[in-house]
Structures are given as C-alpha cells and as structure tokens.
Amino acid sequence: MASNDYYRTLGVARNAGDDEIKTAYRKLAMKHHPDRNPGNTEAEAAFKEINEAYEVLSTPEKRQVYDQYGAEGLKAGAGGRGGFGGFQGGADLGDMFGDLFENLFTQGQGGGRGKPRTRRGADLKAEAGITLEEAFTGVKVPLNIERTEVCRDCDGTGARGRTGIRKCPACRGAGRVQYSQGFFSFSQACPDCGGQGEVITTPCKACGGAGRQKKSASVNIKLPAGVEEGAVLRVSGGGDAGLRGGDSGDLYIQVSLKHHPHFERQGGDLVYEAQVALWQAALGGEVDVPIIEGGRIKIRMPQGTQHGKVFRVHGQGMPSTGGRERGDLLVKVKLEVPHDLTPRQRELFEELAKLAGHEAPPEEKEKGFFKKILG
Ligand SMILES: [Zn+2]
Numbered sequence: 001m002a003s004n005d006y007y008r009t010l011g012v013a014r015n016a017g018d019d020e021i022k023t024a025y026r027k028l029a030m031k032h033h034p035d036r037n038p039g040n041t042e043a044e045a046a047f048k049e050i051n052e053a054y055e056v057l058s059t060p061e062k063r064q065v066y067d068q069y070g071a072e073g074l075k076a077g078a079g080g081r082g083g084f085g086g087f088q089g090g091a092d093l094g095d096m097f098g099d100l101f102e103n104l105f106t107q108g109q110g111g112g113r114g115k116p117r118t119r120r121g122a123d124l125k126a127e128a129g130i131t132l133e134e135a136f137t138g139v140k141v142p143l144n145i146e147r148t149e150v151c152r153d154c155d156g157t158g159a160r161g162r163t164g165i166r167k168c169p170a171c172r173g174a175g176r177v178q179y180s181q182g183f184f185s186f187s188q189a190c191p192d193c194g195g196q197g198e199v200i201t202t203p204c205k206a207c208g209g210a211g212r213q214k215k216s217a218s219v220n221i222k223l224p225a226g227v228e229e230g231a232v233l234r235v236s237g238g239g240d241a242g243l244r245g246g247d248s249g250d251l252y253i254q255v256s257l258k259h260h261p262h263f264e265r266q267g268g269d270l271v272y273e274a275q276v277a278l279w280q281a282a283l284g285g286e287v288d289v290p291i292i293e294g295g296r297i298k299i300r301m302p303q304g305t306q307h308g309k310v311f312r313v314h315g316q317g318m319p320s321t322g323g324r325e326r327g328d329l330l331v332k333v334k335l336e337v338p339h340d341l342t343p344r345q346r347e348l349f350e351e352l353a354k355l356a357g358h359e360a361p362p363e364e365k366e367k368g369f370f371k372k373i374l375g
C-alpha cells in the first residue's frame, strides 16, 4: 500500500530531526533491501516507498513543501517550479540516492572499507519435452544448457594468480570515492575499480578477467510420475553463477508433453477414442483398448451402444504427482460406417433397410445419380 504519509512510512514524528530520520531510514532500508529479500515484491515496494519518503524528508526544501502542501504539493512543484525540475522521476536524483543508499548500506554492515559488491547470477529457463509414457512413470531427462560458470582457473577473481590483482590506486582500496553536489556530500562506487577496491593487473587467461565463463553443461532433471503439461520445476542454484562470489541463479524447467497417438490427457484422466463398427455397437461385445503402461485390455460394450458413449475404466489414467491415486481411462465410442460394402454385406444391409420399411436405392442407380449431380 502506497502511503503518502512520509513520516509514517519512516515511523518518525513530524518534528523528527535529520539524524532521527536518517537512522530510521537506514534501519528500514536495510530490512527491505531487495538484495536481502530476493523475489519479494512486497519488500521491493516497501523499499521504494521508504526511499521516496527519505528523499523528501531528508531534503530541507522538499520537506518544507511537503509539510505545507503534502505530496501533491511536491508533484505540482515539479512542473511549475524550476527548482524541483528533477524531482519527479528525475533519473539523476534517483541514481544519486541509489548510490547514497548503497553507501549507507555497506557502512551499516560494519565494514568501513567498501565490501566487494556481489551479485546473484541470472535465472535460466529450459524446456523438457517428454512423452506421455515418460510422464506416467516419471523420468530422468538429460538437458544441455548454456550457462555462466565460475572460472576454475582463477576461482572467479578474474586475475592470473595472486600477483595479478592489486589495490585500486584511485580509491586506495576503499571501493568508493567522495564528491559533493548541491546540499549533498556523496560517496559513490569508485569508477576505476567498479567498487571492488581492487584492480586486475594481469587478467586470467581462461576468462579474460571476467571471472566467469559461458559453458555448456548437461544437467539431469528428474521429473516425477504424473508431471503435467506446462509444469515448471525449479533447480535451485542451477542458473548462471553469481558475480564475485554471489549466489547462483536458479534454473527453471518447463515441461511439455509430446503428442500421443492414442491418448489425450485431461487432468488425471486419459481419453481414448475407440473405433467401433456399426454392427459391433448394435450387437454389443468386447472392445480392445490400449493402456498407458503398455498392452491392451478388453472392455464390455452392451448392445445398442450409441456413438459418443463414454466408458470409464477406473484407475487406468495418469498418477497424481506425489500421490498414489490414479485417474481413469475414458473410452469414447466412435462409430465407424463402412466405406465400401462387399456384395454380401450390401445384401444384408438392404434386408435390414427393408425390415425397417425403407427401400434402398439400387446400387448402380445411386452411383449414376451422384454422377449426374457431380458431372
Ligand atoms: Zn578466470
């Protein structure tokens, strides 16, 4: 929930002093920092709010406008008054605060010296296409993926040996440099060493100094029995390696089921369309039906079975993931009308037609009739 009460956001009184505001901000910002709450959108939103509140309350001029006119007053000021031109959505100020925050953050962690900034590796996605049979039993799928791994030659430092790295001369190893702008005195990440406090003098041959390398890796993924189309599995740490000792990203695997010649999956059930001859459906009898685990079973079909009728075979469907239950096999009757009749079959059909009080047209005439229409 976005709150426009900046004092409440930081949990300070309206007459709070600068130090009090700064302390409150630092505490909250550290608690909600995205690096500490990866993937937590609530924390991210809170973090943004805290920053917004601090941005205003720590700037005397803005705080004064805010106290008098509220957040709306600041917005109005952004358009109308030159002095606040860069405030709303101002990239410059945002960046400056980002840096300021980072400074507070690293100091807050107790390290006087700039701590090397680690970064988590990227998440990766891959797809596993499996057959329905494999989904039925569960399967180990070998996947070849391209991912970034920590360079083994330099152990991720990017430097060749221990002598290939030395203290950054620009920041004397602190990783940060000071500068001032307007009201603020800022410290920002040292541009020479990227905040590392160290520079590589002789880069590692294998990775060219990056500390990481693209590698093709083969990963075996175990998919459980009953896995469904579109299911996504997460392999924790299976993504790109992190930067400077940061955590690896995750690998997400999306399952897709290949088309099956016999079965269509409907949740836990399997649907099979059985082609049944006209006379078979009329007379009743047994129908031969394939099952997913291999082989066939027979099901009894009563006489007078209609087209579209569905027979349910209990427990011959897909297993539920992680459970012992199994879905059903649904056998759907598809009546087949013969395309060509032998003379004897025709005779019998004609007799059936006669019994029903229906005079069948003579075969030759029928053909001639359609020829006329078509020709
Ligand atoms: Zn290397």
Ligand SMILES: [Zn+2]
Residues within 6 Å of the ligand: 168, 169, 170, 171, 172, 173, 174, 175, 176, 190, 191, 192, 193, 194, 195, 196, 197, 198
């Ligand atoms: Zn430096």
